[in-house]
Amino acid sequence: xxxxxxxxxIDRRYIFIGVALSxxxxxxxxxxxxxxxxxxxxxVYDFVENLEDGSTVIMSFDYEPSTMAELDPxxxxxxxxxxxxxxxxxxxxxxxxxxxxxxxxxxxxTELAGREYGEDWVFLGYVPAPTAAMLRIGEDISMVYPxxxxxxxxxxxxxxxxxxxxxxxxxxxxxxxxxxxxFWAQYAHDRYGAPVxxxxxxxxxxxxxxxxxxxxxxxxxxxxxxxAEYESLMGEPGEGIKGMDAQTIAHLFMVLMIIIGNIGHFAxxxxx
Amino acid sequence: xxxxxxxWVAAIxxxxxFSFLWKxxxxxxxxxxxxxxxxxxxxxxxxxxxxxxxxxxVPLIDQGNLLFIGCAILGLLVFxxxxxxxxxxxxxxxxxxxxxxxxxxxxxxxxARVVKQMQISMINIFGQDTLWANISALxxxxxxxxxxxxxxxxxxxxxxxxxxxxxxxxxxMVGFGASFGYTVMSRITLxxxxxxxxxxxxxxxx
Amino acid sequence: xxxxxxxxxxxxxxxxxxxxxxxxxxxxxLAIYNGVLDWQQVIFxxxxxxxxxxxxxxxxxxLKFRKEGYQYSMVALGGxxxxxxxxxxxxxxxxxxxxLFDYVQMPTQASMFSLLAFFVASASYRAFRxxxxxxxxxxxxxxxxxxxxVPAGEYIRIGDFSMREVAIWILDYPNTAAKRGILIGVGxxxxxxxxxxxxxxxxxxxxxxx
Numbered sequence: 001x002x003x004x005x006x007x008x009x010i011d012r013r014y015i016f017i018g019v020a021l022s023x024x025x026x027x028x029x030x031x032x033x034x035x036x037x038x039x040x041x042x043x044v045y046d047f048v049e050n051l052e053d054g055s056t057v058i059m060s061f062d063y064e065p066s067t068m069a070e071l072d073p074x075x076x077x078x079x080x081x082x083x084x085x086x087x088x089x090x091x092x093x094x095x096x097x098x099x100x101x102x103x104x105x106x107x108x109x110t111e112l113a114g115r116e117y118g119e120d121w122v123f124l125g126y127v128p129a130p131t132a133a134m135l136r137i138g139e140d141i142s143m144v145y146p147x148x149x150x151x152x153x154x155x156x157x158x159x160x161x162x163x164x165x166x167x168x169x170x171x172x173x174x175x176x177x178x179x180x181x182x183f184w185a186q187y188a189h190d191r192y193g194a195p196v197x198x199x200x201x202x203x204x205x206x207x208x209x210x211x212x213x214x215x216x217x218x219x220x221x222x223x224x225x226x227x228a229e230y231e232s233l234m235g236e237p238g239e240g241i242k243g244m245d246a247q248t249i250a251h252l253f254m255v256l257m258i259i260i261g262n263i264g265h266f267a268x269x270x271x272x
Numbered sequence: 273x274x275x276x277x278x279x280w281v282a283a284i285x286x287x288x289x290f291s292f293l294w295k296x297x298x299x300x301x302x303x304x305x306x307x308x309x310x311x312x313x314x315x316x317x318x319x320x321x322x323x324x325x326x327x328x329x330v331p332l333i334d335q336g337n338l339l340f341i342g343c344a345i346l347g348l349l350v351f352x353x354x355x356x357x358x359x360x361x362x363x364x365x366x367x368x369x370x371x372x373x374x375x376x377x378x379x380x381x382x383x384a385r386v387v388k389q390m391q392i393s394m395i396n397i398f399g400q401d402t403l404w405a406n407i408s409a410l411x412x413x414x415x416x417x418x419x420x421x422x423x424x425x426x427x428x429x430x431x432x433x434x435x436x437x438x439x440x441x442x443x444x445m446v447g448f449g450a451s452f453g454y455t456v457m458s459r460i461t462l463x464x465x466x467x468x469x470x471x472x473x474x475x476x477x478x
Numbered sequence: 479x480x481x482x483x484x485x486x487x488x489x490x491x492x493x494x495x496x497x498x499x500x501x502x503x504x505x506x507x508l509a510i511y512n513g514v515l516d517w518q519q520v521i522f523x524x525x526x527x528x529x530x531x532x533x534x535x536x537x538x539x540x541l542k543f544r545k546e547g548y549q550y551s552m553v554a555l556g557g558x559x560x561x562x563x564x565x566x567x568x569x570x571x572x573x574x575x576x577x578l579f580d581y582v583q584m585p586t587q588a589s590m591f592s593l594l595a596f597f598v599a600s601a602s603y604r605a606f607r608x609x610x611x612x613x614x615x616x617x618x619x620x621x622x623x624x625x626x627x628v629p630a631g632e633y634i635r636i637g638d639f640s641m642r643e644v645a646i647w648i649l650d651y652p653n654t655a656a657k658r659g660i661l662i663g664v665g666x667x668x669x670x671x672x673x674x675x676x677x678x679x680x681x682x683x684x685x686x687x688x
């Protein structure tokens with residue numbers, strides 16, 4: 001049988017099995033690859049590390065369950081870091097599918113850190129029209145969120161004391177699977193001067209390079225690798241580092257399939 | 273108990289979705305339509321609570337801010353979209369929303385996406401610390417300029433313009449290749465998440 | 479007149495105001511600007527509700543006329559009713575509403591998107607070919623980034639450099655240049671389109687017909 005026919009004739013179900021095994025086996029039998037840190041993640045880490053004790057931070061969960069595998073680990077890791085700095089956390093969501101995810105991340109991590117709702121953190125909830133919300137927070141956050149997600153007026157929370165707009169916010173972090181971080185940079189940073197850090201899916205992270213280069217964002221975490229880098233800086237391995245073995249083997253498998261496909265293609269062109 | 277039940281329900285739905293890899297089947301379509309219904313219900317509750325209750329009912333009825341009457345009228349006009357003979361009325365709230373967004377996006381967008389990006393591109397390409405940094409800065413500058421030249425379609429891409437346009441294509445291809453690499457990374461991660469759930473939370477192997 | 483002209487005049491007024499207010503920090507302008515943003519949020523909420531109701535209507539029609547697959551529409555509508563009932567009677571702070579989100583919506587939605595991993599592998603094998611110079615460049619950049627951005631990239635070397643270092647350089651320089659060029663182009667295009675909307679040249683958002 002011709003080489004090209006063999007190489008180009010692999011049934012896609014075998015490829016599916018290969019993908020599944022290349023991920024499942026490293027999860028079951030971890031290899032323990034380390035991870036190095038990139039400049040973009042280091043910049044975010046350094047910024048958070050240099051925050052004053054008790055700084056106020058907005059964490060905007062702008063993603064849906066479809067991408068939580070990429071963004072949950074970085075949100076959790078950064079939340080741990082922020083609590084080390086005794087930061088006051090204002091959680092919010094600008095996508096309708098995000099509140100449920102935000103609640104899970106915030107509740108679990110704040111419980112682990114022994115933080116009290118209303119004193120150390122609050123979940124403001126979901127509002128529609130994200131760009132209008134970003135701009136409105138620049139004038140008065142209580143007009144965007146008159147209450148928290150559960151209907152309690154913001155004035156009843158000590159954590160909201162002295163917080164009116166971006167001038168009282170020390171950092172905005174957007175975790176997003178969409179172009180939302182670009183709008184945070186455009187409105188929160190460029191218009192109102194708020195520092196913005198980004199946690200993005202890998203698909204969106206590739207678009208963040210120009211924003212980081214120009215200083216419009218302090219830095220960004222890209223995908224599970226970004227989460228793994230942040231966890232290694234924190235010295236607290238989590239889902240990011242755990243997933244790196246599987247990510248590595250799966251990438252090697254992908255590259256192998258691309259190489260096989262191309263060898264088959266060239267063999268076919270040569271007639272063998 | 274509810275958590276255990278939930279994990280089993282989640283696992284069955286996950287496997288139902290994965291069954292599509294073999295072929296389209298009723299189990300997959302059942303899970304797919306269940307997702308459609310449940311998520312539509314979730315979103316409707318969120319929209320009603322956050323937009324209608326918190327941002328309209330509370331300011332207008334509880335706080336008595338009569339300026340929100342106009343907002344309520346425009347909001348209700350959106351529903352005329354569902355009535356073919358009266359759908360033209362929905363043009364008013366949509367015109368308001370779209371035009372407001374267009375208005376504030378012009379100065380901000382130009383500042384963030386054009387001016388700031390052009391500003392950072394005007395770097396001192398011979399003033400970096402090392403030779404390699406100077407070369408990299410030159411690559412960055414040539415890349416930005418050539419990509420912009422490629423997108424200039426008002427003149428034919430020949431001569432000097434054509435040369436730089438082809439350089440622009442090279443940079444675009446490298447950029448798209450990098451995007452592809454990151455896209456693969458992203459998709460693989462999503463599957464890692466699901467397999468971690470199946471092998472860990474459900475089967476308890478991790 | 480009321481069907482097209484007045485909405486366009488309305489759009490022009492609102493749009494022009496929102497451009498001008500960027501440069502005028504006067505309290506009156508600021509108050510109107512804030513009001514417009516508040517109204518935008520409410521109207522968008524209604525738009526989202528109408529969008530969701532359109533989808534619901536589609537399934538109701540499918541069920542009503544017993545079109546192919548109408549049984550699945552029953553499942554969709556059943557799920558919708560359950561979720562709304564859970565939200566209204568159990569509240570959004572936990573209870574059945576949260577349970578359905580955590581154990582039905584979240585895993586199903588995540589699983590849907592995780593299927594892409596399989597398809598991207600199959601599609602790459604089938605279609606990602608080094609047919610010409612530009613395709614080869616794209617392929618090489620993709621492979622370098624894929625290998626360089628995982629821990630294995632430290633151990634694979636190209637000359638004196640590790641795959642990781644090459645990937646980082648590609649991302650920091652040629653990729654940034656390309657994305658910046660696209661970003662500037664998109665910024666100019668978005669501003670031009672926004673201006674066309676405000677001036678009434680672009681009217682597709684109003685829909686077809688008179």
